[in-house]
Ligand SMILES: Cc1cc2nc3c(=O)[nH]c(=O)nc-3n(C[C@H](O)[C@H](O)[C@H](O)COP(=O)(O)O)c2cc1C
Ligand SMILES: [Fe+2]
């Protein structure tokens with residue numbers, strides 16, 4: 001437990017040994033599950049809880065911050081279990097507790113705590129709650145990063161509780177940004193957290209930032225990582241989020257061609273298709289990328305940042321080989337929908353590879369161009385001419 005001001009306490013749990021979060025994130029710097037207590041003259045509120053794995057420790061931290069008082073309210077900014085995991089236990093400890101949250105989060109909570117009789121106080125965008133000489137204001141911030149997310153603001157202390165926004169998986173003994181001992185690691189984790197959690201939702205990040213614009217903010221209390229203070233890292237985090245979510249100005253179209261090849265046949269097709277693309281878009285950024293040579297994460301990023309893309313695959317044992325699937329495992333499914341895509345490849349006899357990849361693109365709701373372009377074994381001059389035409393037709397279709 002750490003006192004942030006006379007009335008605001010941090011009751012976060014440090015988890016320095018965590019190495020994977022939510023299946024998809026590496027957490028080389030561990031994490032923290034932050035929770036806060038605001039003690040008003042009339043009532044006390046707890047803002048978010050903690051991961052259920054740490055329920056016993058969290059209970060101790062909370063009791064220390066409450067100083068014998070029973071909290072009147074639990075504010076639920078977001079229902080992901082790393083923050084909502086101790087709610088059932090809190091309701092047992094304080095049966096008179098009222099849960100303050102929005103309607104989307106309330107629906108999730110009923111399915112998390114599995115109770116229909118939850119003591120809920122549902123707030124709308126712009127609502128407020130008095131704690132006596134302290135007030136909490138609420139604004140909805142959907143898709144940052146779940147549909148349920150909301151911001152809570154304490155105007156008397158110009159303190160923002162933005163849930164996962166501005167957070168990161170980073171763990172040091174100190175709670176405040178002024179105590180960060182490894183700033184480069186902190187900055188790496190802030191960016192990585194943004195990319196994994198908010199990267200798919202840049203438009204919602206911009207909307208969320210706009211909702212903060214008229215709040216004077218001295219202190220940000222996120223749900224993971226250090227508390228940010230004005231004059232140390234608060235301004236940098238705000239401007240980083242604005243920059244990372246800003247739409248990128250683009251000149252040349254980005255049309256990467258990803259492929260694998262055992263004997264160069266699929267590569268020959270890729271080269272011819274590329275020439276066809278360049279006949280329509282002479283300035284296109286259309287790199288030929290052999291997935292066996294390239295860094296998988298960098299390829300995933302290129303895929304997700306493309307304007308259109310092509311996948312070339314041989315058929316190996318009746319399927320496409322693993323590098324193609326590894327690439328598609330990195331697809332940002334939220335944003336790849338409607339992205340123009342085409343598939344091609346050389347095969348020997350059965351030729352299932354391109355069709356299987358096309359099915360995956362269909363699952364991702366990409367705008368598939370024509371049927372996959374397949375050639376048996378070594379492409380002839382006529383096959384290469386046809387591949388060039390395929391590339392030109394694909395490019396013409398997205399012009
Ligand atoms: C280990 C291995 C397994 C293969 N299995 C299949 C197969 O199941 N079906 C098929 O149509 N071709 C199969 N092939 C043939 C390749 O798809 C064919 O040689 C193709 O031209 C390779 O293209 P690439 O040079 O771009 O790798 C196989 C080739 C290898 C080396
Ligand atoms: Fe979350």
Ligand SMILES: [Fe+2]
Nearest residue numbers: 080082164223
């Ligand atoms: Fe979280």
